[in-house]
Amino acid sequence: MSDERPVRVRVTGPRTGHVRRASIASEIDAQSVVGEIYMRSLIRSQLKLALGVVLLLALSVGSLPLLFELSPAVRRAHLLGVPVPWLVLGIGVYPVLIALAWFYVRRAERNEAAFNDMVGGGRE
Amino acid sequence: MSTLAVVAVLVVSLATLGVGAIGLRISRTTSDFYVASRAVGPALNASAISGEYLSAASFLGVAGLVLLRGVDMLWYPVGWTAGYVLLLIFVAAPLRRSRAYTLPDFAEFRVESLVARRVSSALVVLIGVFYLVPQFQGAGLTLRALTGAPTWVGAVVVALVVLANVVSGGMRSITIAQAFQYWLKLLALLLPLAFMLAHWHRHGGPTGRLHTVDWVEPMQGAHAPYLVYSLILATFLGTMGLPHVAVRFYTNRDGRAARRTTVAVLAMLSAFYLLPTLYGVLGRVFASDLVTSGRSDTVVLELPRRIFDGAAGDLLTALLCAGAFAAFLSTSSGLVVSVGGVIGQDLLGRRFDGVTAFRLAGVLAALATLVLTLLSSGLAVAHAVELAFAVAASTFCPLLLLGIWWRGLTAAGAVAGMVVGGALSVTAVVSVMVGETPGGWAGAVFAQPALCTVPLAFATMVGVSLATRSRLPVHLGRTMVRLHAPEDLELDRGSYHPEAAHRPG
Numbered sequence: 001m002s003d004e005r006p007v008r009v010r011v012t013g014p015r016t017g018h019v020r021r022a023s024i025a026s027e028i029d030a031q032s033v034v035g036e037i038y039m040r041s042l043i044r045s046q047l048k049l050a051l052g053v054v055l056l057l058a059l060s061v062g063s064l065p066l067l068f069e070l071s072p073a074v075r076r077a078h079l080l081g082v083p084v085p086w087l088v089l090g091i092g093v094y095p096v097l098i099a100l101a102w103f104y105v106r107r108a109e110r111n112e113a114a115f116n117d118m119v120g121g122g123r124e
Numbered sequence: 125m126s127t128l129a130v131v132a133v134l135v136v137s138l139a140t141l142g143v144g145a146i147g148l149r150i151s152r153t154t155s156d157f158y159v160a161s162r163a164v165g166p167a168l169n170a171s172a173i174s175g176e177y178l179s180a181a182s183f184l185g186v187a188g189l190v191l192l193r194g195v196d197m198l199w200y201p202v203g204w205t206a207g208y209v210l211l212l213i214f215v216a217a218p219l220r221r222s223r224a225y226t227l228p229d230f231a232e233f234r235v236e237s238l239v240a241r242r243v244s245s246a247l248v249v250l251i252g253v254f255y256l257v258p259q260f261q262g263a264g265l266t267l268r269a270l271t272g273a274p275t276w277v278g279a280v281v282v283a284l285v286v287l288a289n290v291v292s293g294g295m296r297s298i299t300i301a302q303a304f305q306y307w308l309k310l311l312a313l314l315l316p317l318a319f320m321l322a323h324w325h326r327h328g329g330p331t332g333r334l335h336t337v338d339w340v341e342p343m344q345g346a347h348a349p350y351l352v353y354s355l356i357l358a359t360f361l362g363t364m365g366l367p368h369v370a371v372r373f374y375t376n377r378d379g380r381a382a383r384r385t386t387v388a389v390l391a392m393l394s395a396f397y398l399l400p401t402l403y404g405v406l407g408r409v410f411a412s413d414l415v416t417s418g419r420s421d422t423v424v425l426e427l428p429r430r431i432f433d434g435a436a437g438d439l440l441t442a443l444l445c446a447g448a449f450a451a452f453l454s455t456s457s458g459l460v461v462s463v464g465g466v467i468g469q470d471l472l473g474r475r476f477d478g479v480t481a482f483r484l485a486g487v488l489a490a491l492a493t494l495v496l497t498l499l500s501s502g503l504a505v506a507h508a509v510e511l512a513f514a515v516a517a518s519t520f521c522p523l524l525l526l527g528i529w530w531r532g533l534t535a536a537g538a539v540a541g542m543v544v545g546g547a548l549s550v551t552a553v554v555s556v557m558v559g560e561t562p563g564g565w566a567g568a569v570f571a572q573p574a575l576c577t578v579p580l581a582f583a584t585m586v587g588v589s590l591a592t593r594s595r596l597p598v599h600l601g602r603t604m605v606r607l608h609a610p611e612d613l614e615l616d617r618g619s620y621h622p623e624a625a626h627r628p629g
Contacts, residue, residue, distance in 0.1 A: 029616040031601045050213040065352045068342040085342045089198035094394035112610045
């Protein structure tokens with residue numbers, strides 16, 4: 001009778017999938033404190049980047065009316081016979097906009113790649 | 125008068141109807157349209173967005189304003205391009221990842237409130253109609269310049285083409301057709317311009333009028349700093365809140381593609397906007413009488429015949445008219461589809477089946493626009509379009525920016541902010557459109573309301589959200605995951621499916 005005490009069994013098998021998934025991704029899915037911290041850090045890094053680009057935009061393009069208003073010399077300047085404000089607003093602004101956009105895309109994708117490495121890395 | 129140009133207008137109108145009919149066979153149900161084009165590459169998609177975006181205001185209006193008022197008007201095209209930078213860095217990828225198809229979808233998904241959805245729907249209709257009026261107006265100006273017909277004739281023609289398209293069910297914003305429109309518009313402006321610049325270079329012209337101080341120097345006129353900065357705020361922040369732009373982002377494969385598409389759009393718009401300025405300058409040399417006769421909005425169409433006699437002038441005019449009509453029709457199509465979709469789904473959807481509601485809504489939108497066009501006071505086309513941007517910047521811009529980047533936004537805050545920003549900006553726009561504005565400083569505020577209404581809308585949205593912060597949306601955590609996590613990660617993104625709301629019809 002004393003031989004028939006219950007045998008200890010280790011529960012394995014079906015749960016291994018979950019064990020492998022015990023990663024940041026599952027923390028995010030469970031909306032745990034850790035998961036929240038990871039999400040917030042991604043959002044914060046993207047927001048910081050976006051606000052940085054806005055600042056650059058404000059300082060470059062956004063400051064032009066102020067510059068024209070305050071400086072009669074700039075307002076009246078000519079380059080190759082064409083008034084400078086016309087050159088700047090008619091042509092010069094556009095490459096700046098495209099460059100800012102391209103800079104943003106590269107940095108934003110880098111932020112996301114870092115996040116993917118962190119979150120997806122524990123998956124395999 | 126100019127038979128060739130009338131033929132060109134007819135060809136463009138019939139081609140639009142024809143493409144609509146082909147599209148009818150390709151995409152028979154609403155759900156086909158919503159889903160089928162989801163995997164369009166960034167280059168094609170960018171052409172389509174640019175094709176739909178470049179409206180009468182860009183094709184005719186910018187040159188007209190530059191002719192009329194000079195260098196300060198260059199802020200219009202700059203703002204309409206820079207708006208895509210702001211859209212890119214704050215909205216493009218999260219909006220695509222939200223899987224919201226329309227702005228009301230986004231509002232419902234983010235703050236989980238049907239009231240917010242209804243308010244957004246009403247705003248989509250308002251912005252859409254404000255944006256449509258100058259398109260119809262531009263068509264009227266074009267036909268008047270060609271045939272001497274009164275301006276209501278062109279408005280009715282565009283309304284009829286749009287209606288025929290809606291009723292036949294064919295007016296889907298087909299990506300390939302919209303993409304073609306971009307290249308047509310670019311070429312239609314570029315070719316005549318090249319000939320006219322060559323002529324000016326070889327034969328010269330009276331350049332005396334180019335040196336007037338209040339035209340050639342920036343920041344002239346009363347309240348110039350306020351007006352310019354308010355215009356900048358409206359255009360930079362308004363682009364992201366335009367109904368027909370938001371819809372187009374849904375056709376991107378994922379958030380990353382949405383960003384790349386936006387950069388391509390920026391490049392295409394930049395190329396296009398180099399041209400209207402030169403038309404304004406040429407107009408100052410060869411057609412300055414248009415300023416005194418109050419017809420500066422037609423300068424693009426009038427120039428070739430001022431410079432070239434006979435067949436050459438007629439041919440170039442015909443090309444420009446074709447491009448102008450392409451602009452009215454493509455933008456009007458996109459807008460009527462967006463507005464019709466929203467009216468059909470949120471206002472008529474319970475009483476009629478999907479397709480009937482959509483058609484009925486399209487007819488209502490086109491007719492309302494026609495009535496408003498006939499009532500409006502003939503504001504400059506570009507200014508009228510920019511006022512629609514001011515409303516979008518005062519309503520959907522705060523909703524998108526705060527909704528995507530601030531967890532604290534509540535349903536009450538979103539609704540209050542949109543109502544305050546919407547009521548103030550719409551009041552200003554309507555009074556400007558019917559020509560009832562005060563003088564002095566108040567007049568400047570009415571003419572360019574954004575610098576006042578945008579901060580007030582943001583403040584209301586933040587303030588009311590803080591006061592109701594105990595009522596945050598239930599699924600906020602998952603919503604933030606869906607908006608910001610890259611698609612290649614397998615994560616739980618919640619169960620919201622806008623396609624379930626857009627039933628196939």
